[in-house]
Amino acid sequence: MVDLQQRPRARPDATSGERLNRRGSLEPREPGRPRRSLVVALVLACATLMTLDHVNDGAAVDPLRRLAGEVYGPAESGMDTVVGPVLAVPHWLRSHRDLAAEVDALQSDNDRLRSQLASSDYDRNRLQEYDDLTATAESLGYALVPARVVAIGPAQSFSRTVTIDAGSRAGLVPDQTVVNGDGLVGRVLRTTATTATVLLVADADSTVGGRVGKSMKVGFLHGRGDLGQDARLDLELVDQSYVPAQGETVVTWGSQDGAPYVSGVPVGTVESVYSSLRETTQRAVITPFVDFSALDVVGVVVPSGTDSDRGVIEVDGSVR
Amino acid sequence: MAAVLAVSLALVLQASLFDHLAVQGVVPDLVLLVVVAAGLAHGSEVGLVLGFGAGLLLDLAPPADHVAGRWALALLVVGYVAGRLAASGRPRLAQWWPLSVAAAFVGTSVFALTGLLLRDPAVGVGELLRVELVSLAWDAGLALVVVPLTLALFARVEPDRVLV
Secondary structure, eight states: OHHHHTOOOOOHHHHTTEEEOTTSOEEEOOTTOOOHHHHHHHHHHHHHHHHHHHGGGGTTTHHHHHHHHHHHHHHHHHHHHHHHHHHTHHHHOOOHHHHHHHHHHHHHHHHHHHHHHHHHHHHHHHHHHHHHHHTOOOOOOEEEEEEEEEEEOOGGGTOOEEEESOOGGGTOOSSOEEEOSSSEEEEEEEEOSSOEEEEETTSTTOEEEEEETTTTEEEEEEEOSOOGGGOOEEEEESOTTOOOOTTOEEEEOOOGGGOSOOTTOEEEEEEEEEEETTTTEEEEEEEESSOGGGOOEEEEEEETTOOOSSOOBOTTSOBO | OHHHHHHHHHHHHHHHTGGGGOBTTBOOOHHHHHHHHHHHHHOHHHHHHHHHHHHHHHHHSTTOOSOTTHHHHHHHHHHHHHHHHOOSSSOOHHHHHHHHHHHHHHHHHHHHHHHHHHTOSOOOHHHHHHHHHHHHHHHHHHHHHHHHHHHHHHHHHOTTTOOO
16 A cells, blocks of 8 residues: 555656557657647637638727737837937938038929919918808818837738827827828727827728819729838729829828818829729829838827827917 | 747837838848747747747737738747757757748748738739748848847756757
């Protein structure tokens, strides 16, 4: 009896590592080799997750995404703050010739804009008169929350998204328009407390209602999924008989209640127009105003009077 | 614990530092390389589990927006393959470097294939191949730095668990 109780225990890795093979004999398992059940379980977990995210627009996965965002969003913001000054160094190292050329370019731009401005007072007064007649002179009722891009999704994932450092505390909710100084950037997909994920209009899955500014013709803008200098958008015009001219400006056409896109945000200019008999639609290629590969400061369009943890730029330019 | 730290650091670096150094938007797959190193150091079971966890983080942490579970599946395969192909004894450059490149190719391919199956973003095969080639070049270069660093970290923090 004593012997039985005092029997030395078998080494755990000697017995647990062995299992019966098909021929019914014991075969030792190599150390570090996973059990088949574990492999199957993890692969099935991946498949389940994909299925959950594929149906119902991923509503089941959103809490998980939010949780991961709450943890890793601040880390990404912090990392961006650390590496920002280092990456700005090349900006300070420029030749005198470059600076002179830039001053010349800005000077000529300035002169052109000044001449436009000279006639704008008259235009504005005329518009004011018309507005007084029609009594529709209301402010758009939108304000901008400023934010910075802290992370950019890799091209390997084939979805064009960025993280910005403003979240629900700054008054952001999903489906708000994101703009910058040049034009339309994208829309807010989901928010955490301190960060938000933005889908760029260059993404292959992004669709925006567009309007050719001169003729007010409407169409749908699709991204192509590439960023940088060769980023282009495709505009499918609803009216097939209309051919937009090269260089015409395309603005957003707007959605109901301004979600996800407010109206009148400049998107880009028409570069060329294709028409195909097979597709029975005309496709205009649009060069976007925004350089998606060099995004930094952006603004999120929020309703006027939103509670925010930072300064909100109101319609009249004042910071609240 | 060291593995979780390494994966988290790789994820943040990949999203916030290397996006400024991206070639045509393609950044090096640091997380994938860390998973390869874990598979080399600890064998295929640890590589499998860590690959699943790291891929899950890649799928869920911002700014990801693709169908969740795709990177998890890809990195799970990567960790397992790296662990199975790891030679016993001290890892030599001639062994682990081609292995890392092969694992990177397998991982990005699995991710791209699931994307094609699910039609997740509708991109053409030509675009897929272009991105794949650029990312493979990135990974091959960065593997020379990331894999030894991660191996050294594992050896320092958890020397009793390393199989080699």
